[in-house]
Amino acid sequence: MLDIHEKPEPTTHDDPITSDPREFASRVNSWMPHDLMLIDAWFPLAHSFAVGKKPVRRAVYSQPFFLWREANGNVIAAETHPNDMLAATKSEYTDADGRYPVIEKYGYVWGWLGNPDNAAPEHIPSLPYLPEDGGLPLHMLGTVRFDCCAPLSLENLIDLTHADFIHADVVGDEKMDKETVEVFHDSETITMVRTCVNKSVAPIMKVFGGVRDDVQQVRQVIRIYLRSHAAIAYGRFSPGDNVQLFHPCVPETRDRTRLDYAMNTSNVKKTNPFRYMMPKASYKVSRQDSSMTSPQSPRYMQPEKRKDLHSPLDEAGQKYRVLMLSLAERQANGDYAYRDNVSADCSEIIGYDGK
Amino acid sequence: MTEAVWWAVARSEEVSADKPLNVDLGDQPIVLWRDANGVVRALEDRCPHRRAPLSLGCILGSGAIQCGYHGWTYDGETGRLINIPNLKGERKYPPVYKAKPFGVHESGGFVRLCADVKAPPPADDGDALPLSGTATVALQHEQYVDALFDDPSLLISIKGVRFSPYLFAELTEQEGQLMLERSCQWASPHWPAPFSSEFPLSLRIASDAVTGETDLTLLDDEFNLLLHATLAPVPAARGVTQVRWRAVLSPERSGLQSKIMGVGTPLKVHENIDGAALRVLKPSASIHANDLREKIAARSAPQDEVA
Numbered sequence: 253m254l255d256i257h258e259k260p261e262p263t264t265h266d267d268p269i270t271s272d273p274r275e276f277a278s279r280v281n282s283w284m285p286h287d288l289m290l291i292d293a294w295f296p297l298a299h300s301f302a303v304g305k306k307p308v309r310r311a312v313y314s315q316p317f318f319l320w321r322e323a324n325g326n327v328i329a330a331e332t333h334p335n336d337m338l339a340a341t342k343s344e345y346t347d348a349d350g351r352y353p354v355i356e357k358y359g360y361v362w363g364w365l366g367n368p369d370n371a372a373p374e375h376i377p378s379l380p381y382l383p384e385d386g387g388l389p390l391h392m393l394g395t396v397r398f399d400c401c402a403p404l405s406l407e408n409l410i411d412l413t414h415a416d417f418i419h420a421d422v423v424g425d426e427k428m429d430k431e432t433v434e435v436f437h438d439s440e441t442i443t444m445v446r447t448c449v450n451k452s453v454a455p456i457m458k459v460f461g462g463v464r465d466d467v468q469q470v471r472q473v474i475r476i477y478l479r480s481h482a483a484i485a486y487g488r489f490s491p492g493d494n495v496q497l498f499h500p501c502v503p504e505t506r507d508r509t510r511l512d513y514a515m516n517t518s519n520v521k522k523t524n525p526f527r528y529m530m531p532k533a534s535y536k537v538s539r540q541d542s543s544m545t546s547p548q549s550p551r552y553m554q555p556e557k558r559k560d561l562h563s564p565l566d567e568a569g570q571k572y573r574v575l576m577l578s579l580a581e582r583q584a585n586g587d588y589a590y591r592d593n594v595s596a597d598c599s600e601i602i603g604y605d606g607k
Numbered sequence: 608m609t610e611a612v613w614w615a616v617a618r619s620e621e622v623s624a625d626k627p628l629n630v631d632l633g634d635q636p637i638v639l640w641r642d643a644n645g646v647v648r649a650l651e652d653r654c655p656h657r658r659a660p661l662s663l664g665c666i667l668g669s670g671a672i673q674c675g676y677h678g679w680t681y682d683g684e685t686g687r688l689i690n691i692p693n694l695k696g697e698r699k700y701p702p703v704y705k706a707k708p709f710g711v712h713e714s715g716g717f718v719r720l721c722a723d724v725k726a727p728p729p730a731d732d733g734d735a736l737p738l739s740g741t742a743t744v745a746l747q748h749e750q751y752v753d754a755l756f757d758d759p760s761l762l763i764s765i766k767g768v769r770f771s772p773y774l775f776a777e778l779t780e781q782e783g784q785l786m787l788e789r790s791c792q793w794a795s796p797h798w799p800a801p802f803s804s805e806f807p808l809s810l811r812i813a814s815d816a817v818t819g820e821t822d823l824t825l826l827d828d829e830f831n832l833l834l835h836a837t838l839a840p841v842p843a844a845r846g847v848t849q850v851r852w853r854a855v856l857s858p859e860r861s862g863l864q865s866k867i868m869g870v871g872t873p874l875k876v877h878e879n880i881d882g883a884a885l886r887v888l889k890p891s892a893s894i895h896a897n898d899l900r901e902k903i904a905a906r907s908a909p910q911d912e913v914a
């Protein structure tokens with residue numbers, strides 16, 4: 253799909269985002285998200301509370317994961333259901349017993365898809381506002397699904413101008429005085445920071461959050477861990493409460509996405525209904541997103557001669573495409589190494605101060 | 608699908624300035640709406656930004672259409688991008704920033720589209736016939752038209768009329784149209800068609816060779832017009848056919864049977880087709896339809912090549 257001109261040096265690596273605008277554009281426009289399959293990654297397969305004695309079934313790129321707990325509470329992630337006597341042959345992703353590497357962290361069961369020898373805890377993304385040993389109340393957790401391929405869901409998320417149109421009734425419309433978008437990346441992550449000056453107040457904050465003003469100052473951060481298809485969505489609102497959402501998009505199949513979200517509203521006063529309503533907004537918001545990403549998805553399955561058109565506000569989405577393609581290209585060439593540490597605390601990058 | 612062909616993809620009353628309408632020309636989705644002057648506009652139903660259907664968006668007061676995803680806004684006539692609301696301030700966008708426009712022609716209560724924006728408009732139809740409807744049928748376009756030739760009762764009903772298996776005239780080509788005339792009876796008890804000496808009614812079916820847009824004319828045995836209808840089957844996604852139709856009952860109809868036609872709906876276009884009956888329907892009138900279509904196409908083709 254993409255040409256590699258030189259073999260990368262073992263120690264220093266070029267920025268996967270080329271500075272040549274024409275080459276950048278041609279990469280952006282070669283985007284076929286249905287063809288991407290990134291491995292050697294931890295996927296947040298289930299909320300910890302959802303895994304008990306009876307195996308539950310999950311999938312990543314149709315590869316089956318059966319999750320259950322042993323008597324001592326340890327989670328097992330297996331390729332076949334223990335009752336399945338006719339199980340097909342074992343994949344290369346599991347050990348001799350058909351087990352995947354598995355870890356519990358941040359209130360999730362993370363399964364490793366890739367070479368089991370490469371599974372390492374330091375490849376679990378840093379999620380600063382989720383308690384490491386989980387334990388968030390159930391009303392902050394939920395599951396929603398997107399009828400589209402996972403990278404489209406994430407591309408949707410990282411361009412927040414969409415929220416002003418399809419989620420206007422929840423988060424407010426596009427009316428504001430000024431909007432700036434900044435984008436940071438390394439080889440494993442992309443982070444978008446959107447700052448809005450005097451933006452229409454989110455209706456959900458007006459109705460449930462007790463915000464009386466008409467406008468608010470907004471700083472929204474989307475940080476995507478590329479391989480894990482997992483995103484942090486962090487919003488600071490003034491006036492208003494901060495929104496601390498973990499938004500993983502697990503590619504169950506190439507055209508369907510599972511989102512086991514955690515919206516940590518423990519920063520919101522117990523007497524404020526926003527604390528209980530905001531996590532529930534996901535049910536509405538995700539259907540609004542799906543209304544666009546679902547018809548989009550088949551339109552990204554086949555090569556397309558006509559290039560997508562872009563605006564300066566699409567910088568993050570375009571870079572997300574290029575970074576994903578470059579990881580895919582490296583993996584196609586047998587390079588599965590992590591060049592950047594995804595578990596290093598990202599509080600500073602996302603502007604999270606623990607409050 | 609030939610470029611300069613006009614397809615009746617909607618009835619006038621289906622297209623409004625309030626809500627965009629999604630229609631298909633085969634596998635090509637198209638969005639229709641009315642601009643501030645009431646003119647019907649048609650663009651490919653695909654936003655060139657991130658390929659979302661424009662029909663999920665809204666029509667602005669200016670008559671432009673705004674994509675519901677990130678708000679890109681397009682002019683209906685040219686398809687050109689005129690605004691990205693989040694990019695504050697006036698901007699000019701390069702001409703490649705556009706959605707694909709379609710030629711539109713509205714007349715006789717039908718909205719017709721042509722893939723070629725520069726195609727000469729089709730002839731006007733005159734006044735819109737007052738009765739109208741839309742039926743979506745799970746049958747391919749050519750099969751639909753052929754079934755109309757072979758046994759219209761599978762696709763339509765005319766109040767009080769029974770279509771017989773006999774023809775006054777088999778399918779022929781007349782001025783680029785495929786025409787036949789079917790013998791019909793009143794639906795009241797009568798001697799069965801195979802043993803009838805006379806048929807009191809005739810249904811003329813005249814179909815455009817390419818679009819299958821069909822004029823139906825029901826006459827009594829004194830050549831009085833009873834019913835006139837236009838049926839416009841258009842190929843839609845997944846082999847479905849969407850049929851827009853309009854009809855008028857002649858105001859002067861003599862005889863009890865023809866008067867009864869005015870009670871309720873005189874014409875019904877079926878949404879559901881009896882597959883078992885369709886499967887065993889033997890081709891008869893339609894047998895030569897394809898030969899005739901090819902003959903018509905061959906006659907017009909050399910001119911196209913010269914042009």
Ligand code: FES
Binds near residue numbers: 659675678
């Ligand atoms: S897809 Fe239409 S504005 Fe983005």
Ligand SMILES: [Fe+2]
Binds near residue numbers: 408414415541
């Ligand atoms: Fe969204």
